[in-house]
Amino acid sequence: MASLKDKYAIVGVGHSALGKVPELSDYGLQVTAVKAALDDAGLKKTDVDAVITHSHLLGAVRVHHQNLSERLGIDTAFGVSLSAGGATSCLMVQVAAAAIEAGFCKTVLCVHGDKGATRKTVTRGEGGGEFGPEYGLFGAAGAHAFGLTRHMHEYGTTHDHMGAIAVACRKHAQLNPVAAMQADMTLEDYHNSRWIVWPFHLFDCCLRSDGAAAVIVTSAERAKDMKQKPVYVMGMGQTNNSRGYIWGDHMTELGAKESGAQAFAMAGLKPKDIDTAQIYDCFTYILMATLEDYGFCKKGEGGPFVSGGRIELGGELPTNTSGGMLSECYIEGMLQIVEGVRQLRGECGARQVKDAETAIISGNGGNAVCHSTLILRN
Amino acid sequence: MSDYAKPVPTPSEDSRIYWEATKNHRMMLQRCRACGAFRFPPGEVCPECTSEDYEWTPVSGKGRVFSFVIYHRAYQRGFADELPYVVAVIELEEGPRMLSNVTGCKPEEVRCDMPVEVVYDDITDEVTLPKFRPA
Numbered sequence: 397m398a399s400l401k402d403k404y405a406i407v408g409v410g411h412s413a414l415g416k417v418p419e420l421s422d423y424g425l426q427v428t429a430v431k432a433a434l435d436d437a438g439l440k441k442t443d444v445d446a447v448i449t450h451s452h453l454l455g456a457v458r459v460h461h462q463n464l465s466e467r468l469g470i471d472t473a474f475g476v477s478l479s480a481g482g483a484t485s486c487l488m489v490q491v492a493a494a495a496i497e498a499g500f501c502k503t504v505l506c507v508h509g510d511k512g513a514t515r516k517t518v519t520r521g522e523g524g525g526e527f528g529p530e531y532g533l534f535g536a537a538g539a540h541a542f543g544l545t546r547h548m549h550e551y552g553t554t555h556d557h558m559g560a561i562a563v564a565c566r567k568h569a570q571l572n573p574v575a576a577m578q579a580d581m582t583l584e585d586y587h588n589s590r591w592i593v594w595p596f597h598l599f600d601c602c603l604r605s606d607g608a609a610a611v612i613v614t615s616a617e618r619a620k621d622m623k624q625k626p627v628y629v630m631g632m633g634q635t636n637n638s639r640g641y642i643w644g645d646h647m648t649e650l651g652a653k654e655s656g657a658q659a660f661a662m663a664g665l666k667p668k669d670i671d672t673a674q675i676y677d678c679f680t681y682i683l684m685a686t687l688e689d690y691g692f693c694k695k696g697e698g699g700p701f702v703s704g705g706r707i708e709l710g711g712e713l714p715t716n717t718s719g720g721m722l723s724e725c726y727i728e729g730m731l732q733i734v735e736g737v738r739q740l741r742g743e744c745g746a747r748q749v750k751d752a753e754t755a756i757i758s759g760n761g762g763n764a765v766c767h768s769t770l771i772l773r774n
Numbered sequence: 775m776s777d778y779a780k781p782v783p784t785p786s787e788d789s790r791i792y793w794e795a796t797k798n799h800r801m802m803l804q805r806c807r808a809c810g811a812f813r814f815p816p817g818e819v820c821p822e823c824t825s826e827d828y829e830w831t832p833v834s835g836k837g838r839v840f841s842f843v844i845y846h847r848a849y850q851r852g853f854a855d856e857l858p859y860v861v862a863v864i865e866l867e868e869g870p871r872m873l874s875n876v877t878g879c880k881p882e883e884v885r886c887d888m889p890v891e892v893v894y895d896d897i898t899d900e901v902t903l904p905k906f907r908p909a
């Protein structure tokens with residue numbers, strides 16, 4: 397594969413109102429996020445010639461890139477709706493770079509947003525299907541929790557370790573005015589939060605949110621003359637553990653391992669070169685396993701690694717500095733990219749990582765079988 | 775049996791024979807005639823070697839708990855009377871893993887790698903679920 401290192405850049409980021417936004421529709425959230433990203437980039441809608449969206453919206457799989465483009469009033473040279481669950485976020489940026497590289501388009505809008513907090517949810521477990529619901533396995537939490545149980549068994553990982561992640565994200569959220577969760581959380585509060593499905597407490601699980609975010613990608617060449625200081629894509633990786641989460645070692649060794657290795661190889665960096673990590677934290681456990689698989693510590697040592705303030709601001713690897721999906725807002729990984737870009741532009745105020753020059757971003761989806769990675773620099 | 779309130783599996787073209795076997799309190803899986811691998815869930819080609827040549831073969835019904843979770847809330851009304859209940863990934867002696875429940879012990883007694891054996895739960899007149907108990 398030809399290296400795309402530093403050939404593409406993120407030149408604009410934006411998001412809608414976050415949290416509970418009953419007054420806006422799903423597309424209403426998305427178009428306000430697009431407007432914010434265009435303003436951030438100093439671009440007009442006519443400067444964009446491609447739209448990539450997530451194919452999931454209100455549970456329906458449709459041509460959302462077309463529906464969104466209609467609402468924005470733009471024709472595009474390239475458009476696609478992707479489906480890799482939570483890995484779609486970083487994957488959109490990768491597909492954008494590949495599409496520009498292929499000559500399909502020049503400037504790409506990547507958008508996702510949904511109404512996780514205020515939409516009507518479908519009743520779970522009522523329909524057909526087999527090999528899961530009949531045994532009472534419901535929701536993403538149950539499936540992901542298998543991984544933590546096995547990790548605890550193999551490596552002695554504890555709830556104190558998971559609590560350290562939840563507390564770190566909450567402390568960061570308190571420095572982020574738009575984060576949903578502003579109340580103090582102690583390790584004791586974590587332990588006292590109810591079981592969603594053992595071994596996951598409530599505070600192991602991400603939020604349900606309304607919100608949308610948009611990211612604009614173009615060539616490094618074009619990015620030079622734009623309003624914002626470009627944030628360059630140094631490394632990209634993607635892996636799908638498609639034989640399934642319960643197969644082999646996949647529940648304790650995520651697609652993150654190979655995806656991260658690809659991204660580090662393209663970037664020519666090692667984990668010690670990374671200044672901040674914005675990791676897909678659908679569940680505390682997935683954040684910890686991703687850091688292991690990326691090589692920030694050895695497999696099995698993630699529990700001690702995330703403890704003692706190491707992943708907090710001021711620590712060795714400030715992680716999810718916006719509060720993440722655990723305490724800021726859940727837009728399936730989109731805000732991880734937004735926060736990474738803002739950190740590298742030095743826009744994060746009280747939660748700014750001093751002199752941040754590099755960031756690693758992860759996306760993780762399909763019940764932990766799809767993984768995507770970006771390494772960014774300023 | 776019509777008052778059974780939990781989801782009832784809907785057999786597919788691929789899984790019909792599997793569910794017919796459990797109905798008769800037997801566990802049968804597809805075994806590849808080309809490479810010998812057992813597979814689950816059922817499918818038309820072997821995921822190891824892509825051979826389409828297979829035979830439905832009885833398996834031991836013995837295995838171990840690879841991992842498990844414990845539900846403390848009923849996300850579907852039918853499970854309300856069973857709380858807390860265990861959903862486990864069972865690794866069969868023959869290799870494949872499958873989701874099931876662990877019964878016959880308290881949830882807090884379940885451990886990873888614990889040996890288990892199959893038991894059959896006739897949930898309706900037509901459908902029987904294989905579950906597992908400590909062996």
Ligand SMILES: [Zn+2]
Binds near residue numbers: 808809810821824
């Ligand atoms: Zn075979």
